[in-house]
Amino acid sequence: ERQAKRARALAEGEVGSKAAAEDLEGRVESLLEQAKAAQAEVRAAQAEVEALRVGLKSLKVTAPIGGTVLGKPPEVGESLGMMATGLNSMGGTIEIADLTSLVVETDVPEQRLHLIQMGRPAEIVLDAFPTRRYRGKAIEIVPRMNRAKATATVKVAFTDPAEGVLPDMSARVSFLSKELDEATLKQPPKRVVPSAAVVDRNNAKVVFVIEGDRVRVKPVQIAAPVAGGFELLEGPAPGTRVVRDPPADLADGQLVKEKADS
Template identity: 35%
Template sequence: MNSNAELLKQLKIDKSHKEAPGGGPPWGRIAAIAGIVLILLAAGLGAWAFFGRRAVEVQTATAVAPASAGDAGAVLQATGYVTARRQATVSAQITGSLTEVLIEEGDRVTKGQVLARLEDNALRASLASAQANAAAAHANVTQNEAQLDQALRDATRQEALVGRGLVSKQIAEQTRTQANTFRAQLNTSRRQAQAADSQVGVAQVNLDYTVVRAPFDGVITDKAAQVGEIVSPLSAGGGFTRTGVGTIVDMDSLEIDVDVNEAYIGRVQPDMAAEAVLDAYPDWRIPAHVIAIVPAADRGKATVKVRVALEQKDGRIVPDMGVRVSFLEKRAAAHAEPPKGVMVPANAIVQRDGHDVAFVVTDEKARRRDITAAKPVNNDLRLVTAGLAAGETVITTPPDTVVDGTSVHVTQSAP
């Protein structure tokens, strides 16, 4: 500031100096003044360039097409994602090396369909051994049954001879004891045969574990392992061990999870009519309804999760798709046409020079748009009938310093 004051002092005309002989102007003094003016002008331009290049930090949102004519009766709009209530990462129940993987992403599978096979030579050998042991046990049962049958016949004859006095009673008792011994051996051999059959069952189950089957009808969304890799139901073994073969999603179980601001959750009721619009298909209106309001709030986001059912199933709907849900006072008519224009946050519309305007971010610059705004849909959204297009990024709560052409830096972007 002192240097500028000194420069201004030098601009004053010192009347003590006389004009150059001949009445001509003092060219030296004029040149000095012109130099000072140029210095001040350069300093001003430098300051303007420095502060003009500083980007204003702003928050943005995306202008979206209205869901339907029923938006006029929408009590709330929220964004969320498509989720599957029934999905599973399928794995083998034992550790083994994959010999076959029979799935690819996008394949439709049915319950019980074979998805993969593990190396099973050792388990097949164990099954064969168990079956041989079971066969031997059953042969022993047959032998004991024959011996018992013969012993019973011998005992019957000996008792008949005792009654006629041809043999002693001791011999008849010994024959009966031998028959009872064979009966006990037969019971033991039968129990051994049952144990052997159980071992066969265990070996068969272990062998079946080498075949990975689909637990329900669905679509493969992820193939997680290849032939030659080791699969284990446990998360051990490092990067060379896979815990799953693939992921199956039941497409009939798809629904929507949306986060509703807790300040507006009172507007949502179970079984309430709704309409969903996928981000991927903005012109497709899907009728829906509220399944349930999850009785838990997210402390960090101050939201409550709401489950919404899709009333139409379609192959275009896949998990994790972005979706916008309009909660309706009543179900929109099937023939209702969507209103013209786009939906934007209410705080994106400001008054400038007596007109409704919004600022669109283009190439990191704020561009002013004169718009025509309809009545508010709710406390959060307004319908803009002219001046904006769907998909454009608008600045929410633009500060007064933002004008057409201002450099901006987006710090937060809402869907």
């Protein structure tokens, strides 16, 4: 551009060629146009980069909580996202659980619900680890009753680290008057059968268990009384439903219908 101005000045002073000056000015204008076009291409490229950055952010999945991935992560190429009706069932999903905040949900009969207080100590025994005891405490009563079973759901949190505990494990909960001490915690858990379920039949201790719509007689061996019943040495597996206060005429195989507690 300086050369073009110098050539123009020389041409006007009749020292240089006017054609040379015009040629240089034309080249300057051409170069300026090329520079403008290059700048426009740069701006377009920057806009494209920004758009790619935005798109890249949408491809990054950020977990709402810290935890452990429970299932197999989606494969490359699978779609992730939300639909109006919930998770996209056609695409991949990632399930994450905070294993440090697991709770046990247990059903408590309606007539005993007044005995549950927040913070009340409890003992948790998992079916997967029947010889291991965990300390817990009641933290929430779900504000909804199950009218079919006349029960309410109580959430019990682990007081100690829940080592080995996984989501959806089966567990049994016993609410206590005081927290288990360290010495008691090391002892194997006792199986307890309600005293109202144990009756004498043919000079033997038995319980009536519910199997479908019938009752079956199961012999039991019991030890010393404990709170609410007897220690069960031999008999039905934990979690088996038994008949409370069975009448004298109740017989093995008899049809029964479960009655909601009043």
